[in-house]
Amino acid sequence: MRAMLSAMAYDRSAVITVHLAAPPEQVYAALTDAEALQAWYWPASMAPRAFSDPVVGGRFGVEATGAGFAGHYTELDPPRLIVQSWRWQGDHRDSRVTLDLAEADGGTDLTVVHDLVDAATADLYRQGWASCLDRLIAYV
Numbered sequence: 001m002r003a004m005l006s007a008m009a010y011d012r013s014a015v016i017t018v019h020l021a022a023p024p025e026q027v028y029a030a031l032t033d034a035e036a037l038q039a040w041y042w043p044a045s046m047a048p049r050a051f052s053d054p055v056v057g058g059r060f061g062v063e064a065t066g067a068g069f070a071g072h073y074t075e076l077d078p079p080r081l082i083v084q085s086w087r088w089q090g091d092h093r094d095s096r097v098t099l100d101l102a103e104a105d106g107g108t109d110l111t112v113v114h115d116l117v118d119a120a121t122a123d124l125y126r127q128g129w130a131s132c133l134d135r136l137i138a139y140v
Contacts, residue, residue, distance in 0.1 A: 008031060009118050010093075010095075010117060010118055011021070011116075011118050011123055012110075012115070012117055012118055012119045012121070012122040013025075013113050013114065013115035013117070014113070014114040014115075014117070014122040014124075014125035014126035014129060015111065015112070015113050015129050015136055016023075016111070016112050016126055016129045016130055016133065016138075017109060017110065017111040017112075017116075017124070018109075018110050018133045018137060019034060019104065019105065019107055019108070019109050019110075020026075020108045020109075020110060020136065020137055020140050021066055021106070021107045021137075021140070022140035023079075023107070023108060024069065024079040024080065024101045024102070024103050025078075025079045026108075026140055027101055027108045027110060027123075027140055028078055028080075029079075030037070030136060030139060031032035031082055031099055031136075032052055032054035032060075032073075032082065033054075034050045034051050034052040034053060034060075035050070036084055037050035037052060037060070037062055038050040038062070040047075040132075040135040040136050040139035041062045041132055041135070041136075041140060042062060042064055042132070042135075043135070044062040046065070046067070047065065048063065048064045049062070049064070050062045050063075053057050053073075054073055054076060054082075055073065055076070056073055056074065056075065056076055057072060057073065058073050059071070059072055059073075059076075060084065061135055063089075067088075067089065067095045067137070068088070068089045069086060069087060069088045069089065070086075070087060070089075071084045071085040071086040071087055071094065071097075072084065072085045072088070074096075077078065078092070079099070080100070080101050080102070080126050081098070081099070081100055082097075082098070082099040082101075083096065083097070083098050083099075083119070084097045084098075084099075085097070086114070093116075095114060095115065095116045095117050095121075095125075096109075096114070096116045097100050097112065097113070097114050098112070098113040098114075098115070099111075100113070102129050107135070112129050112133070112135070114129065115124075
């Protein structure tokens with residue numbers, strides 16, 4: 001019973017969809033290029049540093065003083081889909097991020113699903129993604 005309860009604890013998702021006034025190719029590049037990630041992912045005041053090797057199995061991450069996350073690209077279908085393993089510095093388990101890009105209304109609808117997390121973490125990630133995606137909208 002304990003194993004089942006443990007597995008159920010990480011069955012939540014943070015889901016957020018935004019529309020960007022840029023084509024999917026431009027949005028995809030902003031989501032996978034290290035310089036682009038560094039420019040928009042976190043506020044400039046945090047002095048973020050990013051790295052990205054956008055191939056299946058390649059690593060990516062964003063770091064700043066006292067914070068950061070990293071993972072691997074597990075699936076790529078340019079310019080439509082990015083799936084990543086994702087882990088905060090100091091965390092003990094990976095979560096998963098799926099970025100689905102769809103051409104819409106002269107731009108791109110981007111849906112972010114951050115799953116394999118517990119309910120409290122899903123709420124925090126939803127807020128965090130909303131903040132990040134506001135910067136991405138301004139960037140592209």
